[in-house]
Every structure is written in C-alpha cells, then in structure tokens.
Amino acid sequence: MGPSIALRAITHRLTTTPTQELPHVVSYLAVSIGNCSDVIASAQTKKAANVDESDSLQVNKLKTRLTSLLQDRSFEGRWAGVVLVKATIEAGQWEILHDCGPWVRGLLSILSKPDPVSTKRLSIITLTRIFHLTYRYPTLVREITTPSLPPFITALLNLIIGKQSTNIPTQLKEPRLLETVLSALIDLIGRHPTIFRPFLNQLQSLLLPIVGSSTLSSSLSSEAVHVAQNLFISLHHCASKNTSNEKWANDCKHTIASIHQTADHIFRSVIEQWESSDPNFKPSQSSKIQSSTPVDDAPNALGLPPWQGLHAGVNRIVTLLGLLSNFMSARTPSAVNVPIGAILDLTSRLTSVTFPRDGDETSQGNREFSRDERVALWSELPRIHGACIDLFCAIIRSFSTSLTSVIQPILEQSIWTFEADLFDSDLRRSSYSLMTEILPLVGRSMSKANVFTLATLIRQCCRDLILPENDQTTKSQQSDSKTKSKGTQSLNVDAFLLPSQGANPSKDLSSRNTYSAALRLLPIIYNFLPVEYIPLPVRAEMDRTAVLTGNREAMSAGVMNPMPSIKGRRPIPSILPFLTRRHSKELEVECLLRPRMPVILGGANVTFEADDYEEEQYVPSAIVSGIDVQDVPPAASNEDLAQSHNVLQPLLLQSKRNFSDHLEPSSTRPSQDTPEQRGFQVKKPRLEDESNVLTAQPTPVTLSETALSPAVVPSASVPSFPTAHNTDDSVLGSVATRVQSSGPREVLGNARPDNPSGDSDDDMPTLNIEPDTDEDEDD
Template identity: 40%
Template sequence: MATPSDGTNAQAVLRAITYRLSSTPPRQLPQVAAQLAGQIWACKDLISSPLGSTKQGNEGSIIVNRFRTYLSTLLQDRTIEGRWAAVVLVKATIEAGGVEALSKSNAWVRSLLGMLKKPDPSTTRILAIITLTRVFILTWDYTNLIREITTPALPAFIGTCLSNAENQRCSGGELQAILEAFATLIPKHPTMFRTHESQVRSTLLRILSITSSTVGSEKYYTAEHRRSAQRLLVLLHNCAPKQGAPDKWNETLRATVTAAHTTCDRIFRSVIEDWQSTSGVQPSLAINALLQGEVEVDNDDAAGMTGWKGVYAGSERLVALLDLLSSQMETVTAGAVTIRIGLVLDLLTRLYSLRTPSAKLATVKPNQQISKDEREALFAILPGIHVAALELTRIILHRFGNSVASITQPLLAQITWLFQAEASYSGVRTSTYGALANILKLQGPTLGRGDVSDVESIVKACCQDLLPTAQVVSAAHGVVNGSSSQDGVLGQQASKTTSANVPATLRLAAEALLPICFSQIAPTYLPGRLRTLMERTAVLTQHKDALFASVLNLASNGSRSKTQPSLLPLLAMQYSQSAEVEALLRPRMPVIRTGRSGSGESEADEEEYEDERSAIVNGYEDTADGAHDDEEVTNGLPDPHQNISGTADHEDLYSASPKRHVRAVDPEVTHDKRKVMDNDDDSAHTAKRVRAALTPDALLPDAVGSGFEPDHSTAQSGIPDSLATARVTSQQRGLAPASISTEGAFAGYNAGDMVDIGSEGSDFEMPPLTMEQDTEDEDEEDEQDEDGGG
C-alpha cells in the first residue's frame, strides 16, 4: 500500500522528468532518454492510478496530464532526435502505467503508425515497430482494448511494414524486427493477417531463395533473417480459413519434402544412387534421360522458391529446404497436427546413403555422362548437406521423444556409417555428437554389444576433441614435434595447451555427450580402453558432470575379488565445495515420522527411553512400580532357540564395560548340569521344569559355590596383575545386571504357563540355574535312608 510520502515522491520525480524534457534541447534528448525512461518506473503508481479516483484539482492529476501532453507533442517534433526520444519514453510509460496508460494510448499509436511512413532513420522505425508490437501484446488480456486499439491499428501496421520490407531503404535490423513482430502477432490475430498472407509468403520465399550463390541478386540476407523467415513461413498455416490450419501445415510439409527430392535429383546426378523410396516418391527426371550442360532449375519448385543454377546453388537450396523442415518440426502449432514422419525419414535415408568416398571405402558409383569436376564439387558440398540432415534428425528425436523410439536403431546405423567417412569435418562431428546424445537418451541402455562397438569411434573422437593437445618443445633446438610426453625425461619440455582449432560449438557438443556416454551406455559393453580414455578425458578437462556420471556408473569388473577403481577421490578434491559432492560423500537420510500426533508424545517417549536406558546402564531395574503383566514378562523371556553368542551380544548392548569374549561351553557339560525346581507339596499341579538361559561358568562369577577362574589368556600374555584385576572387575559389573534381570523374569513367570519338559516329545533342555554342585543323587539316598529307618 502506497503511503502519502511515496505519492509525494512520485509527484516530485514526474515533475522533474517533465521539467527536464521541456528544458533540454531536442537534439540532446537521445543522450538522456535512457535515464528518463528508468526514472519513469519510480512513479509508476502515479501514472497507473485512474484519474477518476482523484479530485478534479489534484496536483498529481495535473502533473500526469502535463507529462502525457508533452509526450504527444514530442512525437510530432520536427527533429529526428526528438521523435526518437519520444518513442523510447512512450514505450516506458505504457509499460509502467499498465492498463490505465494503455487505455489512453490511442493517440500515441496513431502517431507511431505515421512515423513508420516517414523517411526517418531505420533505428527510429525499429523502435516504433517494437513499441507498437508491445502495445498489441498488452491488449490481449482486455477484449475492449483489442476492439479499441488493436483492431483498427493492426491492418495498417501490417501493410506499412510489408511496404517498408520491400523498399530499398529497409535495413537488415528493420527487416529482422518486422519478421519477429509478425511471428509474435500471427498466432493471436490470424484473421487480420489473412488478407496479407500471399504478400507475406512471397516476401518470405524471396528471402529463403536468395543465397550467396544466387546470380543477379541485389540483396543479401543473413542466417538470422532466414531462420526468422522459416519460422514465420511455418506459422502462416494459422491463417487458413475454416479450421484448415492442420491441412495447410501438412500441405507445406509435403511440398517441402517434394522440393527437396527434386533438388536431390539434380545435384546427385553425377553419381548412381543406391537408394529406393519407401514413401512413394517418384523421380523428377527420367531414368534414361540424357544429362548434359550445367545443372539448374528454371521454374519455381514445389515449395514456391525461385529457380537456381549450379551445384553450389543447388546445395544451398537443399540446405534451406532441410532447415525449413527443421523449423517446421520444432515450431509450436496452435492445434494438433498429423505428421507423416515416414516422408521425412525417407528423405534422410536418401541423404545418408550418399557419403564422401574415402581411401578405405570407395562405394560411390560415378555416372559417366557427368564430368568429373561436377562430381568433385558434389563431394565438396556433401558434408554441409549432411550437417543439415543431422540437425533435422536431432530435432526430430528431441521433439518427439519416445514416440519415435522405433526409428532410433536404423538412424544410429546410418549416423555411425556416415561418421566413419566424414569425421574429419568439424561440422559433421558437432552435429553427430548432438544426434547421438539424443539417441542415447532414448535407447542407450537397450543398445547391444554390437551397437556399442559401432559407437566406439564417435566416443573416441569426442574424447579427442576435449583433450588438450600436447606440444613437445626441445630445450636445445626449440623444435616442435608430435612426440609423446615420455620424451620429457630425455631433456625436453612438454607444454599442454587447449587446441585453438576446436570450435566452441564442437567443444560444447562434446562436453554434453561425454556424461551421457557414462550414464546411458551399459558399462558391461564398454571396452576397457575406451572406458579408460573417457575417464582420463573427464579428469584432465575437469568435467564435473562426466566425473559424476563416472562415479555413479562404475565400470564392469570381471573379477569380483578385485576392488573396482573410482574417480570419487578426484571428484571430491576438485569440487569439495559442491553441494552435489557433499550429498554423494555424506548422504543424509530424512527423518522418518511414525505418525505421532504432537511433539508432547515424542518428548514423553524420549524421556521414558532415557530412563530405561539409564537403568540398564547402572546395572539394575526399578521394580517398585509393581509387577509386570503377563505380556511384558513373556516378552522378557529369552528365546529358547537363541544361541549363547546372541545372548551375550544382547546383554552387552547397553553395557558400560568393554566388550568381552566368552569362551565356548561344551554342550555335554551343560546338559549334565540340570536342576529341577521344587514346587510346594500342597500344589495340585505336577512338577514342571522350566528352561533358563544357558549360563556358562564364566558368565556367573558371583554365584554361590562357583569357583571363578581368571582368564588364562590374560595370565599367559604377561599383563600386570593390576590390569588383569581391573578387567575381571569390569566384566563382573557388566554381567551383574543380566543375572538380576533373568531372575526377575523367572520370578514373574506363571507356573501354569511353564513348558513341560518331562514328556518324551519335548525338545527343551534344562540349563543350570546356579553353579552349585549337583546334589540330586545325595538327596535321593537321604530319603531312602529315612524311609528305611522309619
């Protein structure tokens, strides 16, 4: 919420802007226009406030009206500098003022349209085009403003821009601004462009037809012009009437593919192609036709482009058609369209089937009717055509994703086959890396061993493009040679520098491909030498993503007994401050909530847990709280199937004494030492036997009648008596709580729940309760003597 002080400050700023505009000479306004445009945003609340919400004589309304009036006057200024500054300030005012300033911009829009017809410099017209386009965009959310501003002004804007584009005074920047403005406005206003569609299409086709090899052309268009023209030509399908946009889009696609095949028929005539169409494409030339003279096309092709003459002009036309197909694939459409992807794949197969012959593979069959010079010119332009085809392949894979997963296998075979012949061209390597990266993202883990062996040459070239070049300089003679770095031991100095011959686009493509090879190719199929080269490249180039991918996807190890090497130490050393490295080295699992309702319950549970733990550590349990119920006592009983070592480990879980090693007890000795628990004479139940914990002699040193013996290993090792005594004492303290806990458990055990071990089918054994000597035989003899005496 704006405070009164903010409103006063905004009024002061707007008053200062108005004063500076009125006091500065018009020829000096371009120097201060940028600063004034930035200051307008400081008073946007004042400009965007409706005048109806203020009083008639409010000072803020007076200042705003004065500023707008001066801008309207400045748009009609006689000087070029004044009009240029006015356009800059009008755009800033409309953007800062919002809907309030936009609703009152009708007069400014008419002035800007009139400025496009004046012979002003191209920079002024470019600013006017940008400002008007921005005004039309801002009206999209308001139907009343579209009706009041856009509908009357847009047809005049389109006609004026087309006239300026065909004029000789139109500069490259102005043409680029016109193309981008049309591409922005056509999807939202197709009906207004419908009347100018033919004129717009002819202008675009002229831009795409004229290349550097075109004879008699007075204009030259840059690559940026062609890309904008291709995108705008694809968007013209929105102007089709009665929801015919999808049909128009497919018609443009078929026409472009047909024109590309027609161009291929001409420029590939010097060789005999080993290709047959699978989509029903018929050749434009007769098979047995007599070929003579220079290759050319006199009339317009199926796409509407003008004719061309010469192999080089034909190659540029084919590249332009492939780029148009790429733009058609990646440009967003307003509605759903049906794409016949088979037409495009058939064209790509034809282009990939012809490659530059090499010394090892000479598979090209020459056509004897055509001269050798034309055939050599064809081989010179083939890499450029293949670059455009690879870019089209990459866009298709990126655009359609898993929908075209079935075509990745034949495309991979064609790309690897092409790379073997034209790997020396940097453009081919750049496009191949991008296409292979998209293929690996889609079908990398499913590639077989044979496919990985085919890709091996591409991965090696990728590593070589990233590795720094080594120049060995002789210290004595200063001779630079290509020897290895091992020669440095013999008095030579090796200096490694990054190769300056590697283009930036090639290096970026190789850097993007390397981590994908680590993560998407199965490690079991990667040869050991190739894996070593990839890891070496990642280390020497300090490629963070590749190092991460190598650490997360370890190489396959045939021998499981050997430890698999990893680049994790190097990664941690080079990127120790990285959050990803921290998460990889020290993963922190999130806290798992158990569904407790509030913090009070968790705090109470923690306090109860601490009390129980302290009681166990101190060697006793508090029994003053009352007897335990049957369930707790049952849970406290030792497991009859638990072994001695498991019991000992459980007892030492919270013990404060050091962990001890218990000697194994002979099961036969334990079996002989049994004790029958005496029940009351008046009890109606039969005598039962219960099984207690298996307690060897060493576990109960304080039992009555047990002769505790010190550890023989301690006595024999030469340890002083004081240390041995301290060790025995700590063991006794650690064992005392376990014996007390066992007795408490049996004291609360119900006699009715005891297990009858007197039966023949019982598997239970009765461990000794104490370490006293077994006197069962003596008691029986005494009873017999008493009976005999009685």
C-alpha cells in the same frame, strides 16, 4: 508523495529542455517514468481537491508533451518521443492504452518519413507492444488494433519490399530492418490471423526468396533467414476456417518434394544406391540434362526461384532442411499429421551418398559427368549430412518418447554419416547433440551390438575433449629427447621466443562448440548406456578423459556406474580418488565418500546369547558385588543356570562364600512361579560404607554370574573363605590363566551395622531348583 514529486519533475524537465538536448536525458526520463507507474496507472481514478497540483494534471501534461514530440520537425524530438511513449505505455497499462490513439497515428506516420533506421525500428517495436497489450481488452482491440493494424502491415511491407517486376525477383529495400519487421509480423499473425489474410500473397512473395537464400546476397544474417522461415511456417494461421492443419501438411510435403527435386540435380555425378519406400515417388528426368554445372529452372513445388551451380544447389538443400526442422519445432493451433515416414525416406537418400572410404571413386561415380563435379560434391556432403542430423535433433526434441519406434533407423543413419564424415567438426558437434537427445530415451534398452556401433563415436568424443595441443607437446618432448640421445643439435628457436603460443593456442568457434557438445555427452554415456556392454578399452578411455578434463559430472557418473566384475578378469579401478582430489568441496562428492550414517550400537529390546558373553576374555575392573542385573532378559530359566553351575562355581570362589553353605533344608521354600515373579529384577546393593567393598582382582564376568530367577533369601549365613579345592580341575585351569590369585581372599566386613544377624546383600541368594509345586499349601 515521492512518485508525485518525481512525475512533476519529469514534466517540468520535458517542457524546459530544448529538443536537440532531449536524446541526452531521455534514458533518465524513461527510468523515472517507470518508477512513477503507480501514479500514472491510477491518476485518472483519483479526484484530488487541488486541481492544479493533482496527479491527473501532471499525467495530462506528460501525454500532451509526448504527442507534440511525435509530431516534432526534428529527428531528435521524434526519437525522444518514441522512447518516452514506450516507457509511458509500459508504466500506465490500461489507463494510458485507452487514450493512445493519437500516439498510434503518430508512430505510423514516422514509418513513412525519412527518419533514421533506429527511429523506425523503435517505432515498430512500440506499435507491436501496443497491439500486444490491447489484445487482453476486446474494447481496445475494436477501437485501436482493428483500425490500425492493416496500415501497420502495409507500412512494414513498404519498408522492405521494393518495386516488383515480372522478370526480376523481389529486391529488399531496407535489409537492416528485415529482422525487426519479420519478428513483429510473427508476434502478431497468431493473434490476428483474419487481419493478415489479405496480405498472404505479398508475404509469400517476400518470404520465398529468403527461404531459398541461395539467390540472395550474403548480407542477410542467419538470424534473419531463421525468422523468415518461422514466418513462412506461421502463414497457415491465415488459412480459412478448419483448414490450417491441411495447409501446414501441404507446405511440409512441398518442402520435402523441393529437396528431392534439388537432390536429383546435385547427385547426378554419382550412382545412388537408394530406393524410395514411397511407390508414388518418381525422380525428376531433368537431372540427366548434359550441362557443365547443375541447374534447376523448372517449376518448384514450393514456388522457390531457380538456382544454378552445385554450391547454390547445396545451399538450397541445407536451407530447406532447416525449414523442415522449423516445421517440426513450430507450434500449431490444431493437431497436424507429421510425415515422419517421408522425412526418414528423404534423409535415407541424403545420407546414403558418402565420401568413399578407401578413395575409390569409381564405385559411386557416374562416368557421364566430370570428376571435378564429383569432387566438389564430396566437399559439400558434410554440410548436407549435418543438416540431416540437425533435423533428427528437432524431431526428437518435439516428439520425445513418441518416436521410440523410429529411433533405430535414425541411429543407424547418424552412425553411418558420422563414420564417413569423421573429419568435419560441425558434423561431430551435431552428432554429439543428437546422441545427447537419443540416449536418455533408449540408451538403457540398447543391445550389445548397438552399443558396439557407438564405440567409434565415444572414442572420438574423448579425443575431442582432450586438447590436441597437449598431445603435440608430449610428442615434441619425446622427439627432443630422442634427438638429444642421438647427439643432434636441431632446435626450434622460435619456441623459446614465444613459449605462450604453444601452451594456450586460441581455438576457433567450431572447435569450442564441438568441445561443449562432447562435454555434455560424456556424462550421458556413463548414465544411460548399459555398463556391461561397453568394451573395456572404450571404458578406460572414458575414465581417462573424465580425469584429464576434470569434468565433475562425468567423474561422478563414472564412480556411480562402475564396470561389473567378471570372473577371470582384473577389475577396473575406480576414479573416486581423482574425483575427491579435484572436487573435494562438492556436496555430491561428500555423499559418495560417506554414503551411510554411523552404525547405531545397542538397542532397547535386544537379546544377546550367553555364549557371546562367555567368549569375552577381559572386562574393565569393577566391583563384583555391584554387578548390574537390571539388563538381564527375564526369559532365562533355572535349567540354564543349573547347566552353567560348573562354570559359575570357580568364579564365585574369588569373591563369594561357598554355594554349598546355603543349601540347608530348613532354609529352602518352594517358590511361587507367577508372572509377576518372573519379571522380578534384583535390586542393586547400596554401598554406604567403604568397608563393605570387596577387594578383588579383574575377573571375567559372564552372564551366568547373575541370578536369573526368583530365589529365597536365606535366614542366616556364615562367612567362609573359598579355596581352590572346591572347583573342578579343568575349569580351574582355564580360569587360572586369566585370574591371578595366590590364595584365599578375605572378605572385609560382611555384616552391615544395621543387620545384627550378619546377613549381607552381597551374598549369593539360595536358588530353588526343585519342581514348581507347593506341598505345604496342599497339606
């Protein structure tokens, strides 16, 4: 009931609000239409009894009002109509799409009218969305998309392409709509390639000047150039049947050839040490033309316009390398042959020309050309090398482990250029991103020599993470202390006026990007490089950087990948205390601190040796007669007990009667050594009267104090008072050091009231040490 009322309120407000005031309420109306999606999508299938108040009538009123707004004479009305048509199509889906033919024609007419750029941009977005939604329904594609898409493409090209002439390159008519138009064409060309095929030449004439952006004005943004490159790559969809992969491969090869052609001109001032691995490659002879500046007006393999000047030539190479990166990243409808060898040959040429390390320009310089041109080339080389590294990143992201065989030359070229152009922050950022992709693939299998080649990169990564302002502050403090010691009075007064500027200076965008790339690389170095191959100074600097930056991932990786101990070398201390102090609330830090569960003491079927118990010196005070013997294992034998008789005797004298009193011939009977008797356990005595409790001092208890085998209970027993003369002197001497006894102990109440014979459960039963035979039964 709620959505129906809201829909009625929307139609009422659309019909009663003046057209000039609609832009103020159109956002609220668009949101309300989205909330009524259930009613709009199902209104045509319902048959309400009351026709005037039905949902179908309200939907028809809404569609009629939107159609009139698209044809309104005012800019405000058409702008509000475009926004509400987009919201209604998203809410109604098929129920609105199959009747949106008048809306499509109205939106196409807006593109040819002198409406504001915002209205045209919204019309392009709405039409693109309509063609996307109809793609799932063949009937709607036949009725709406097929007849409307060619006029839409024509209108888009007319919006951005001006009048062409033979000598003047293509001029952009409306640069502000360029990115929107190209994005719409990219979204539609993959789903309707046959419709785009007649417009292939016009699209190429539009895109080629943008791809070679050195001839265009600087008003184009990098996003627009990137979208143009993606559209140029997508043109292979429009090729004839089963030839799209060939067109893709040809365009890729033409791009590589164009880069070589441009490099022939801009590298003319140096002597290249590079030789192509392709025997069919021939450098251009026009590179030796004696002119003041490099220029290329020869026909280009890709069809790009000519350029003039070293800076324009470098822009051409950087742009084409970006186009080649998009070739590696773009999706294709069928399998294609990627020229990896030709790409690596190209990058080898571009990275072989580096800035002279020792400042000697004569080693690579060509004396036929001026020194100024050579110096200008040195300043442009970091841009070319950075574009090469970005190309490597795109290749590795696309092919991953399939490029394991060629990662070694990629790594060598990257390290070579990094060491040569270490001063450039953009190149360092690209190098860090490349190592972030390479190390998870082949880092663990690197040799010691390869790890040593990464030492310079790792050190620079640590330096980029540590803010240089801290080092400068430390140096200034040290210099101040030195000047104070010398008695000088030179002070920087401005530092006292604005102290915050020295503490938190603003960093530019390139520095922040470099910092982020280095921050992502440091944990990967810990996790994927062989720890034993990393030099000790480098590892120490890594740990220092991880602690100073507070990077939790790097510190955790450093703790989990410690340096192995080597004989004769002091071990490197762990940074776990710093990690605990900085990130004590993190779960992974808690797991590092407490990696194991508490040890479970004891067990159900654990067997202990008697010697382990005899080594104990003291036990808590307990009742001797109540010793628990249920936990004694049944595997013990009488022989073990006989061997420990010498030790058992002095201990029993403190609380038991003499063992010899029970050894009477009449009271002994042969035992039946059956399995049931072997498993018999002595029952605990029940102490019903306090008088039966023995008064005893704390004595050490051993395993030999308990009866470990079945025994015969004596028929009668006479209480006796044990003395120290019944024991061995050596054993008694050892026991006397632990047991304090001044004389014989008196037994209180040995006989229970219900036992007239005077027998007690506390007595030590008589043991049968005779052989396991029964002579009486044999007789």
